[in-house]
Amino acid sequence: MTAIRLRVNGAAVADDVPPRLSLADFLRERRNLTGTHLGCEHGVCGACTVLVDNEPARSCLMLAVACDDRAVETIEGFADDPIIPALRRKFHQHHALQCGYCTPAMLITARDLIRRERAGSEGEIRDGLAGNICRCTGYTNIVTAIAEAAKELAT
Amino acid sequence: MKAGAVDYIRPRSLTEAIGLLSGAEVEARVIAGGQSLVAMMNLRVAAPGLLIDIARLPELAGVEDEAEAVTLGACVTHAAIEDGRVADPSRGLMPRVAASLGYRAIRTRGTIGGSLALSDPAAEWPAVLAALDAEVILSGPNGRRSLKCAEFTTGIFETKLAADEIIEGVRIPKLSASARWGYLKLCRKSGEFAGALAIAIADLGRSHSRVVLGAANGAPLVLGDASRLVGEGGRDREALRVAVSADLDRASDRHFDEFQRNLHAVAAMRVVQQVMA
Numbered sequence: 001m002t003a004i005r006l007r008v009n010g011a012a013v014a015d016d017v018p019p020r021l022s023l024a025d026f027l028r029e030r031r032n033l034t035g036t037h038l039g040c041e042h043g044v045c046g047a048c049t050v051l052v053d054n055e056p057a058r059s060c061l062m063l064a065v066a067c068d069d070r071a072v073e074t075i076e077g078f079a080d081d082p083i084i085p086a087l088r089r090k091f092h093q094h095h096a097l098q099c100g101y102c103t104p105a106m107l108i109t110a111r112d113l114i115r116r117e118r119a120g121s122e123g124e125i126r127d128g129l130a131g132n133i134c135r136c137t138g139y140t141n142i143v144t145a146i147a148e149a150a151k152e153l154a155t
Numbered sequence: 156m157k158a159g160a161v162d163y164i165r166p167r168s169l170t171e172a173i174g175l176l177s178g179a180e181v182e183a184r185v186i187a188g189g190q191s192l193v194a195m196m197n198l199r200v201a202a203p204g205l206l207i208d209i210a211r212l213p214e215l216a217g218v219e220d221e222a223e224a225v226t227l228g229a230c231v232t233h234a235a236i237e238d239g240r241v242a243d244p245s246r247g248l249m250p251r252v253a254a255s256l257g258y259r260a261i262r263t264r265g266t267i268g269g270s271l272a273l274s275d276p277a278a279e280w281p282a283v284l285a286a287l288d289a290e291v292i293l294s295g296p297n298g299r300r301s302l303k304c305a306e307f308t309t310g311i312f313e314t315k316l317a318a319d320e321i322i323e324g325v326r327i328p329k330l331s332a333s334a335r336w337g338y339l340k341l342c343r344k345s346g347e348f349a350g351a352l353a354i355a356i357a358d359l360g361r362s363h364s365r366v367v368l369g370a371a372n373g374a375p376l377v378l379g380d381a382s383r384l385v386g387e388g389g390r391d392r393e394a395l396r397v398a399v400s401a402d403l404d405r406a407s408d409r410h411f412d413e414f415q416r417n418l419h420a421v422a423a424m425r426v427v428q429q430v431m432a
Contacts, residue, residue, distance in 0.1 A: 002163055019163035019206065022193070041156060042194040049260050055234065056260040061193040065163045066186075066208055112259060130345035131258025 004068040008033070009077030017064045023057075024048045026064035027074055035075035035104045039133070046132035049105035050074050056112045075104035083111045086149045096145035098136035106132055110146045119150040158196035165208040169215065169294060169321065175207050177296050177319035185209055185321055187230050188264035190257070191273050215268065215323060218242055224329055226292070229268025229322040237262060244329040245287060248336045248354075252279050255338075258346045268322040274308040274374075277348035279340070281308045282369030285377065286354040289327040295320035305367075308374040331360035337429030339422050351415075353422035357385045357430045366427060368419050372409040378402035381423055390431050399423045 001016040008031055015030055022041075027033040027050070039045035041060045048059040051073035059072075078084040087107050090096070097103045106129070113119040113128040125143050134142060162181075166172040176183050181204025186192050188210065195201035209215055215230040218241045225244035227236075235241050237253035256262060256279050270280040271291055284291075284304035291307045293300050296319055304325070308314050316322065330336070337355040342348065352369030364386035368376040380398035389395065399420050403411070411419065 018160065020158040020161050020196075022157070022197075025157070041197045043190060043261060046258065046260065052264075055263040057264050058190070058260050060197065061190055061261075062264065063158075063163070063189065063193065063206075066165075066189065066210065068165075109260070127345045128259065131260060 002065045002068075004065055006067050006069060007071040009073060010079065015064075019063060019065045021064045022060050023050070023052075023062040023064050023067055023072065024059035026067075027059060027072070030064075033074045033076050037101055037104060039101070044131075044133070045102075046109065047102050047105050049108050049132065051108060051112075056109060073108075075107060078111075081111070083114050083149070083153060086153055087111060087114075087146065090145040090149040090152070091142070094141045094145040094148065096137065096141040102132060102134045106134065106142060110142075110149070113146065114150045114153060119146055122147065125150075156197050156199060158193065159199060159202045161196070161203055162205045163208065164205065165211070167212075169209075169212055169323065172207050172209050172212065173294060173296055173319065173321055175205075176321065179205050179207075181205050183207055185272070187215075187266045187269040188232065189269075190261045190265035191269070191275065209321065210266075217324075222329075224326050226324050226326045227267055228324045229271075230266045231268075233257070233262035233265050233267070233270075234259065236267065244327040246330045246334060246336070248287070248330075248338060248356075249283065249327075251338055252283050255279070255340050256346075261346075267325060271304065271307065271325065272314065272316060272322050274312055274314050275348070276311045276373060277352070277370040279349070279352060279369065282352055282367050282375035283338075283354050284325060284327065285375040286356050286365050286367040287327050287330075288363055288365065289325050291325055292323045293317075293320045294323045299323065301326070305375065305377060310373050313374075328361070328363075330356070330358050333360045334358035335430045337426030339426050339429075341418055341422055351418040351422040353419070353426040355381075355385055355423075355426040355430045357388075359386070359388065362386070366423060368423060371406070371419065372411065372415075376402075376406055376409065378423060379405075381427060385427055385430060392428075395424060395427055396420075399427075 037047040039047035183205040184203035215228040217228045219226040220242040233253045341351040349370040366378040366381040
C-alpha cells in the first residue's frame with residue numbers, strides 16, 4: 001500500500017492504494033465516482049478519459065499512485081466550468097447519445113477540443129474525437145452537438 | 156484486464172533512479188508517461204515487480220536551446236512538442252509529428268524518451284529522430300553516453316539501452332533555414348499506429364539529407380539511394396521510383412508482403428515529393 005494525497009473534483013483526498021490500482025478503479029471503487037467508465041482498459045476506447053492537472057488523460061493508463069499531488073477532474077466535477085453545461089445542453093438537444101456509455105468521456109474530450117480551439121470544423125472535431133469510440137450513434141449527432149456548443153461559446 | 160501486483164517507487168533524483176534500477180532484485184521497469192507500459196501491464200504482457208517512476212524528475216524535464224541543437228529532456232511530452240511549448244529544432248516537423256501521434260489524452264502523458272525506450276516498430280519518434288540525425292543521451296551507473304538514434308533502435312522493441320541505463324534526453328541538430336522536410340503517416344484512423352510512416356529531410360545547407368521509413372518490421376529503415384537522390388536535389392520522378400525500389404529490394408530481411416511494400420514505396424515517394432515540391 002502506498003499513501004497518496006490528491007484533489008478530486010476540487011476536494012482534498014487521502015488514501016492508501018496498492019500500486020497496481022488504476023486511477024479509473026480508484027475513482028470508481030474508492031471514490032464512488034462511477035461516471036468514469038471503463039471499456040477496453042488499454043487506452044484505445046477513451047471511455048475512461050478524465051482531466052489530470054487540467055489535461056485529458058486515460059484513467060485506465062494512469063496508476064492512482066502516480067496521481068499523488070495531482071488534481072483530477074471527473075464528469076461529476078466541473079462545478080464552475082462554462083463549457084460542460086453548454087455541451088450537456090447541446091448533446092441533449094441533438095440526441096448525441098444513445099446508451100450513454102461513452103458520453104462522460106465524450107464531454108470531457110469535447111471540452112478540451114473547444115478549450116484548445118480545435119472544434120472549428122467538422123473535420124477538426126472528428127479528428128479530435130478519434131480516440132473516443134461510440135458504438136451507438138455513428139458520431140453524426142455528437143459532432144453536430146460539439147460544433148453547436150463551440151459556436152455558442154464563441155459568441 | 157487489470158495490472159498484476161507491483162511495487163512502486165518515485166525517486167527524487169536521476170542518480171537515485173539509476174541506483175534503484177541497477178540494484179533491483181526483481182524485474183524493474185522505468186515508468187514515465189506509462190502510455191504503453193500500463194497498457195501492457197493491463198494486458199499482462201508486461202509484469203514487472205517494481206516500477207520506478209521518473210515522470211517528475213526535474214533532470215528529465217529540461218529543454219536546452221543551443222546554437223546548433225536543441226536537447227529535450229526524456230520526459231518532455233508529445234503534447235508539449237505539439238503545442239510548441241518547447242523549442243523546435245525541426246522547423247515544424249516535430250510538432251506536426253506529435254499532433255499525429257495517438258490521441259490527445261495519450262499525448263498529454265506520453266513522453267519522447269519513453270517512445271524511444273520502447274521502440275515500438277510503428278512508433279513515430281524512433282524514425283523521425285533517426286531522420287533528424289538526433290542523438291540519445293543515456294545515463295547509467297558509470298556515467299553518461301550518447302548514441303545516434305539511427306543506431307539506438309536495433310529491432311522490434313529492441314534497443315541498445317542497457318538494463319541499468321535511463322534515457323536522459325535527446326539532442327536534435329537544428330535544421331538550417333533552407334531545409335525542407337516531408338512527413339507522411341498512413342493509417343486508417345487518426346491516431347492509430349502507422350501502417351507506413353515516412354520522413355524525408357533535405358537540409359542542403361548542412362549537407363544532411365535522409366529518407367527514413369518507420370513501421371518497417373524492425374528498426375527505422377534508412378533508404379540509402381533515395382537519401383542520396385534527395386541530397387543531389389534530384390527531381391526526376393522515375394529516378395526516384397527506381398531508387399526507392401532498389402532500397403526496398405535491399406531490405407529483404409524485413410519480409411514485406413506485396414501490400415506493405417507498396418504502402419512503404421508510396422509513402423517514401425510522397426515525402427520525397429513534398430521535399431522537392
